[in-house]
Amino acid sequence: MALLAVTSVKIFRSAIWLLFSLIGIAGLYFWMEMEFIAAVQIIVYVGGIVVLIIFSIFLTQDSADDMAAPSMGRKIAAALSVLFGLAFTGSLIYNHGFQPSTQVFDNEVARVGRQMLNTGEGGFILPFEAVSMLLLAAMVGCIVIAMRSENKVKVEGE
Numbered sequence: 001m002a003l004l005a006v007t008s009v010k011i012f013r014s015a016i017w018l019l020f021s022l023i024g025i026a027g028l029y030f031w032m033e034m035e036f037i038a039a040v041q042i043i044v045y046v047g048g049i050v051v052l053i054i055f056s057i058f059l060t061q062d063s064a065d066d067m068a069a070p071s072m073g074r075k076i077a078a079a080l081s082v083l084f085g086l087a088f089t090g091s092l093i094y095n096h097g098f099q100p101s102t103q104v105f106d107n108e109v110a111r112v113g114r115q116m117l118n119t120g121e122g123g124f125i126l127p128f129e130a131v132s133m134l135l136l137a138a139m140v141g142c143i144v145i146a147m148r149s150e151n152k153v154k155v156e157g158e
Contacts, residue, residue, distance in 0.1 A: 009069070011057055019050045036109045044131075052138050059142070 001024055005017035022045045029038035070078075116124045 012054070015050065015054050015057055018053070019046060022046050022050065034107055036107065036112055044135075048135065049138070052142055056142055 001017050001021035005014050005021055008014040008017060022041065026038045026041040026046065029035075029041055115122065116128050119125050
């Protein structure tokens, strides 16, 4: 799904493939028995970010139009980036491998919530606030884009 999201020539289809890709990631979290993280993945990314992306697409472009074809330089840079990523991941796995753990993983929702809002050592309040600011910026951006589109239509229609 991720490959289709980045190779589709129609921008709306690309957003839909991204939606399915993020649902697949949530499925991986469910498979690892991390139900809380999977639910957050679905609520925040599938329910929030992808909806904002689709809303922005509808406001700024004609969703039925094809996107411009990428240049040969971009295709080569993308292929080299993928090869570098695969080589780097392979070297990490080869050098470090997967070590089995004997510890039981504690994924209690109350503990995860306390950890996310903890300001002390090992707390995640800063990334939590950074994500909330990112979502706020995305919403403000959508509003600004919508206001520009409305003004542009009024000026052209006069």
